[in-house]
Amino acid sequence: MxxxxxxxxxxxxxxxxxxxxxxxxxxxxxxxxxxxxxxxxxxxxxxxxxxxxxxxxxxxxxxxxxxxxxxxxxxxxxxxxxxxxxxxxxxxxxxxxxxxxxxxxxxxxxxxxxxxxxxxxxxxxxxxxxxxxxxxxxxxxxxxxxxxxxxxxxxxxxxxxxxxxxxxxxxxxxxxxxxxxxxxxxxxxxxxxxxxxxxxxxxxxxxxxxxxxxxxxxxxxxxxxxxxxxxxxxxxxxGSNDAYLVLEDADLELAIKTCVAGRIYNNGQTCVNAKRFIVADKVYDAFIDGYVKAMDEVKLGDPTKDDTDLGPMARADLRDTLHEQVEESVAKGARIAVGGKMPEGKGCYYPATVLTEVAPGQPAYDDELFGPVASVIRAKDDEDAMRIANDSRYGLGGGIFSKDEARARELAKQHFDTGMVFINHFNLATPEMPFGGVKDxxxxxxxxxxxxxxxxxxxxxxxxx
Missing domain, CATH: 3.40.605.10 (Aldehyde Dehydrogenase; Chain A, domain 1)
Known part of the structure; x- marks a missing residue:
């Protein structure tokens, strides 16, 4: 077809x-x-x-x-x-x-x-x-x-x-x-x-x-x-549903700023965009407050303008599919913290959106949302966050935010079931490093x-x- x-x-x-x-x-x-x-x-x-x-x-x-x-x-x-x-x-x-x-x-x-x-x-x-x-x-x-x-x-x-x-x-x-x-x-x-x-x-x-x-x-x-x-x-x-872990000792200011950029880069339409944000309970409330505020400030507009943060999606049917995934996730228990409304007028625009109360059985948890929609998931602790990250049929990239870089490196090496892991930053691809994934x-x-x-x-x- x-x-x-x-x-x-x-x-x-x-x-x-x-x-x-x-x-x-x-x-x-x-x-x-x-x-x-x-x-x-x-x-x-x-x-x-x-x-x-x-x-x-x-x-x-x-x-x-x-x-x-x-x-x-x-x-x-x-x-x-x-x-x-x-x-x-x-x-x-x-x-x-x-x-x-x-x-x-x-x-x-x-x-x-x-x-x-x-x-x-x-x-x-x-x-x-x-x-x-x-x-x-x-x-x-x-x-x-x-x-x-x-x-x-x-x-x-x-x-x-x-x-x-x-x-x-x-x-x-x-x-x-x-x-x-x-x-x-x-x-x-x-x-x-x-x-x-x-x-x-x-x-x-x-x-x-x-x-x-x-x-x-x-x-x-x-x-x-x-x-x-x-x-x-x-x-x-x-495809992928890349998880970014915000651990108990994360630099929250860095994590919030990076997780916004990682979700909306390329209008949210990238296989290695940050998509699921798994946050340890100890820092969850502080992260979600800052993250929702930052995503609410993302400026949607003309992609040729320098002050635009987020342009249109590439096709109308892709935007429609994304919105359907949001609506189905909400129907199954997710909550829209910001965004989630289809804009009126010309163009295939969709706002920066944050979903909370994300759980298994929802598209926001199980599937790839190929657009500017973030799924935030609360984890009991760091160990639980790693478990949730790997609870996916996908395994392309992912990230870890932690002030203990040596521990984050060990988690990435021993436990993260993906082809790429970014520690305390977000990236797409570099010529010097292998690019690819595992599982689906x-x-x-x-x-x-x-x-x-x-x-x-x-x-x-x-x-x-």
Missing amino acids: KDSNSSDHALVTVNPATDEALETYPLMSDAEVTSSLEACHAAFADWRLKSHAERGQVLEAIGRKLRERKEDFAQLMTREVGKRLQDSRDEIDLCAAICDWTAKAGPDVLADEERSLQDGRKGVITYSPIGVVYGIQPWNFPAYQAVRYAVANLMAGNGVLLKHAEICTGSGLFLRDIFEEAGLPKNLFTVMLIDHDQSDELIAHKLVRGVTMTGSAKAGSIIAAKAGEHLKKTVMEL SGYGREHGGFGMTEFVNAKAIALPG
């Missing part, structure tokens, strides 16, 4: 701040899909023979071009998905940093490794590119979601296909143009303007050697099953060098002693 604002034969973009139609892009024919895939594979056949250093030089050039075109790209992303303009600019900076780090670290990460074998022979492990990697990506970070997997795979020597979310089609094409302007061979990074049926056919095609997807757990399960039918390796970065949040890792080795052939070469 296509997104709700698609037509039968085209992809449509709409400004969620104004409801204004932006562009219409015709879908590829089946023949165009095949020819585009074949062209990407042909480009890969040459690219795979380039040295790591040569690939790195192109990635560095892409980073420079991203910085050069930052304002144009940021404006486009904000028009297409409603991101605050400053968030869009920050996203481009992150993408450029990923290019820089990958170019520098890639030759070491992908270097041949020699081993002495027990029988006296010499072993060589070499990381060979496997071919065309197909990425299915969401709309919440139109540049970053694509750059995250594409740059790592280009460094590894693979070709890359992108099926972007319909609502940010223009951003996907803009990124392709930047890559090629920077010197990436034409067709090596190809944007596929296709529907879901064509996507399934693409997954099945023999020239596609790997599939990576970022999205919901439900969609990830479907895509992983489809790829599994054809024995294609997958990496899945899926998916599998596989990106960043930190790990993404460069997800879709390679670790080839064993044995030589006589």
Whole structure:
């Protein structure tokens, strides 16, 4: 099924701040899909023979071009998905940093490794590119979601296909143009303007050697099953319900400020947003007083204005779903401390909202709320807070607020069942550290060098002693 604002034969973009139609892009024919895939594979056949250093030089050039075109790209992303303009600019900076780090670290990460074998022979492990990697990506970070997997795979020597979310089609094409302007061979990074049926056919095609997807757990399960039918390796970065623990010895001023930023960043539409706030009973009342006041002061408005704290959600149906989750949670015992009312007028706006009395059986406890709604949960003590944090089918990120950094580190290491933990701060992603989750949040890792080795052939070469 296509997104709700698609037509039968085209992809449509709409400004969620104004409801204004932006562009219409015709879908590829089946023949165009095949020819585009074949062209990407042909480009890969040459690219795979380039040295790591040569690939790195192109990635560095892409980073420079991203910085050069930052304002144009940021404006486009904000028009297409409603991101605050400053968030869009920050996203481009992150993408450029990923290019820089990958170019520098890639030759070491992908270097041949020699081993002495027990029988006296010499072993060589070499990381060979496997071919065309197909990425299915969401709309919440139109540049970053694509750059995250594409740059790592280009460094590894693979070709890359992108099926972007319909609502940010223009951003996907803009990124392709930047890559090629920077010197990436034409067709090596190809944007596929296709529907879901064509996507399934693409997954099945023999020239596609790997599939990576970022999205919901439900969609990830479907895509992983489809790829599994054809024995294609997958990496899945899926949804989450990230818990941030406010322990008894937390710096409450820091916790409140950080938990507001962590919930509303990117208009609350980020897989690693802080979503559940689990607060020890000893500090619960003080935290909730400050947190509700701070969330009530969040300014909702035009994402292009500097004084706006929170822009619109990306689509009307996403806002409707979020509001339904809030209403169902309230019907099952949650209480709205602030927000929770659907604004009138144009645009897909939803206010910063805080739910308390959150308990199992409510969407606010069990499910991912992909928008600016915070679920605050009271824990008996620190141990109970850790238990509640892990009481989730998700496991992407999370956080701990505590003045005892050594103890927080030990909790993160030994007890937090997630792929990432942030202590006394909130963050999204950094090029140097692995990104990914466990349980229904998916599998596989990106960043930190790990993404460069997800879709390679670790080839064993044995030589006589």
